[in-house]
Amino acid sequence: MTELSEKQRxxxxxxxxxxxxxxxxxxxNATxxxxxxxxxxxxKGVSDEDRDEAWSRIKRVAKKHGVEVxxxxWRELGSES
Structure with a gap:
């Protein structure tokens, strides 16, 4: 299940x-x-510091769920490099 209900969230x-x-x-989960x-x-409404911290969380959890990063x-997102 990928969609979270408000209650689950x-x-x-x-x-x-x-x-x-x-x-x-x-x-x-991975999805x-x-x-x-x-x-x-x-x-919207987050600082670059918030983004840095969020990216660290995403990378850590991605590894746990087997998602390649x-x-x-995060500044590289969407770039073709």
Whole structure:
């Protein structure tokens, strides 16, 4: 199941989000990790520091779920390098 209901989302701990203060981009499974990476640059209202911390979380959780992350930094997302 990839879609989270509001109730399921509310039950997630803060540390299960890429952006925990804002509770944005859940990271509870491989599909959500991929979605968080794909939507990363669309997240509004966060600082570059928040993005740095979120990217670290995404990379850590991606490894746990077997999701390949080629980019070393979130700044590389969407680039062809």
């Amino acid at each position: 509310d039950r997630l701990d803060e540390d299960q989000f890429a952006f925990p203060k804002q509770r944005k981009e859940p990271l509870n 959500h990790v991929r979605n968080a990476m794909a939507r990363f640059n669309q997240v 080629r980019e070393k930094s």
